[in-house]
Amino acid sequence: MSTTVIKNGTIVTADLTYKADVLIEGGVITAIGPNLMGETSLDATGCYVMPGGIDPHTHLEMPFMGTYSTDDFESGTRAALAGGTTMVIDFALPSPGQSLLEAITMWDNKSTRANCDYSFHMAITWWGEQVFNEMETVVKDKGITTFKHFMAYKGALMVDDDEMYASFSRVGELGGIAMVHAENGDVVAQLQQKLLAAGNNGPEAHAYSRPAEVEGEATNRAIMIADMTGTPLYVVHTSCEQSHEAIRRARQKGMRVWGEPLIQHLTLDESEYAHPDWDHAARRVMSPPFRNKLHQDSLWAGLSAGSLQVVATDHCAFTTEQKRYGVGDFTKIPNGTGGLEDRMPMLWTYGVGTGRLTMNEFVAVTSTNIAKILNCYPKKGAVLVGADADLVVWDPEKSKTISAGTQQSAIDYNVFEGKHVKGLPRFTLTRGHVAIHDGEVRTEEGHGKFVARKPVTPTNTALSTWKELTSPRKVERSGIPASGV
Ligand code: DUC
Ligand code: ZN
Numbered sequence: 001m002s003t004t005v006i007k008n009g010t011i012v013t014a015d016l017t018y019k020a021d022v023l024i025e026g027g028v029i030t031a032i033g034p035n036l037m038g039e040t041s042l043d044a045t046g047c048y049v050m051p052g053g054i055d056p057h058t059h060l061e062m063p064f065m066g067t068y069s070t071d072d073f074e075s076g077t078r079a080a081l082a083g084g085t086t087m088v089i090d091f092a093l094p095s096p097g098q099s100l101l102e103a104i105t106m107w108d109n110k111s112t113r114a115n116c117d118y119s120f121h122m123a124i125t126w127w128g129e130q131v132f133n134e135m136e137t138v139v140k141d142k143g144i145t146t147f148k149h150f151m152a153y154k155g156a157l158m159v160d161d162d163e164m165y166a167s168f169s170r171v172g173e174l175g176g177i178a179m180v181h182a183e184n185g186d187v188v189a190q191l192q193q194k195l196l197a198a199g200n201n202g203p204e205a206h207a208y209s210r211p212a213e214v215e216g217e218a219t220n221r222a223i224m225i226a227d228m229t230g231t232p233l234y235v236v237h238t239s240c241e242q243s244h245e246a247i248r249r250a251r252q253k254g255m256r257v258w259g260e261p262l263i264q265h266l267t268l269d270e271s272e273y274a275h276p277d278w279d280h281a282a283r284r285v286m287s288p289p290f291r292n293k294l295h296q297d298s299l300w301a302g303l304s305a306g307s308l309q310v311v312a313t314d315h316c317a318f319t320t321e322q323k324r325y326g327v328g329d330f331t332k333i334p335n336g337t338g339g340l341e342d343r344m345p346m347l348w349t350y351g352v353g354t355g356r357l358t359m360n361e362f363v364a365v366t367s368t369n370i371a372k373i374l375n376c377y378p379k380k381g382a383v384l385v386g387a388d389a390d391l392v393v394w395d396p397e398k399s400k401t402i403s404a405g406t407q408q409s410a411i412d413y414n415v416f417e418g419k420h421v422k423g424l425p426r427f428t429l430t431r432g433h434v435a436i437h438d439g440e441v442r443t444e445e446g447h448g449k450f451v452a453r454k455p456v457t458p459t460n461t462a463l464s465t466w467k468e469l470t471s472p473r474k475v476e477r478s479g480i481p482a483s484g485v
């Protein structure tokens with residue numbers, strides 16, 4: 001078996017920074033220490049050797065709003081590697097009424113072209129006995145332990161509270177984690193109709209229809225339901241203080257609740273929707289929408305304080321042509337933005353580069369924390385002997401200006417266009433294969449493998465008084481009044 005050594009770098013993990021070489025054999029790390037030798041040598045002088053990024057929130061080739069997101073598992077994972085991300089977790093999405101297992105087969109087929117490792121979350125888009133039964137197979141046989149619920153997209157993907165309560169209960173029983181897209185879909189639908197009726201049909205109305213309050217309300221509701229069912233909860237794309245505050249409070253009381261800001265929400269704000277060019281604004285339509293600076297400050301503070309744990313992208317990329325489905329009606333603009341290639345350089349530049357995050361915090365929120373939450377650590381998210389050699393050799397001096405003209409994503413624009421980033425991969429390795437070599441893309445289509453995960457079992461037992469009522473005692477009474485008046 002051939003060996004590769006990464007020489008002269010400084011290893012940065014979620015808790016340590018130290019100088020050492022890294023030896024790789026058969027796709028895994030086999031030694032870490034001084035003066036290691038291998039058949040191939042990668043020079044990391046002046047660089048940081050970190051666990052490759054893990055993006056736990058992507059939608060590659062996703063059927064959505066009458067079309068499919070344009071980046072598929074090939075272009076999406078190529079973009080990921082170019083930016084230092086070595087694993088993505090996508091959502092297997094059954095259409096309402098469809099078998100969960102059938103949806104997984106569809107996602108298995110799409111993902112055969114992946115350039116890096118990947119895993120799946122399962123979306124619960126409808127409820128019934130079949131879903132209840134299949135969930136066990138999904139966890140035990142398919143290695144998928146995380147179940148996403150859309151509290152928005154009324155009439156399409158949204159689940160109601162009764163469905164959410166039933167599903168969260170089942171997830172808890174199976175030792176899994178419930179996930180939520182937290183926006184009150186009923187209120188959003190009302191606001192959309194109001195805005196359209198008043199003649200507000202441009203992309204700016206998208207943001208008005210999804211204020212922070214609808215996200216805060218849904219986050220609080222999901223937390224309470226998760227608490228009643230004893231189910232750990234992961235809140236995707238936490239974008240505002242209201243949602244962050246609910247997560248913070250629940251965690252402080254001892255609940256297992258995690259929050260995931262996106263790099264887009266951290267670095268782009270609501271003024272993007274006021275841009276005079278319709279295309280510019282529509283290209284940035286995503287849900288939840290971009291927020292103001294106060295919300296952004298709250299998210300940054302949460303990352304350094306630990307009340308928010310993961311930075312993701314919700315990568316769901318549509319072309320300008322696809323965005324134009326919504327000309328004259330903002331509710332028809334496909335929701336989604338890209339970010340896979342830019343997450344790590346943007347977070348490094350605006351986080352580490354500004355002093356908001358330490359390098360170790362950067363590793364924690366881009367890789368290690370989510371590997372632990374999803375129970376694939378230390379295979380992923382670690383620089384340790386025995387871990388997969390999913391690594392990024394990070395050059396803090398390398399810089400570029402982000403441009404659609406040079407990106408790997410298959411769409412025709414980039415929401416970060418013109419942003420100058422300092423800190424980029426010199427090499428990105430996926431299980432030892434050097435996929436990015438000093439700016440040159442050497443990805444191997446189909447190299448990526450599915451990562452099965454096991455359930456973690458512990459449930460939330462911290463907060464709820466409801467547990468006392470789950471085995472209700474019937475009160476025996478001697479005097480029962482006659483019914484009726
Ligand atoms: N939000 C988006 O903007 N796109 C995909 C799905 C989602 O929740
Ligand atoms: Zn979502």
Ligand code: ZN
Nearest residue numbers: 057058059314
């Ligand atoms: Zn999403």
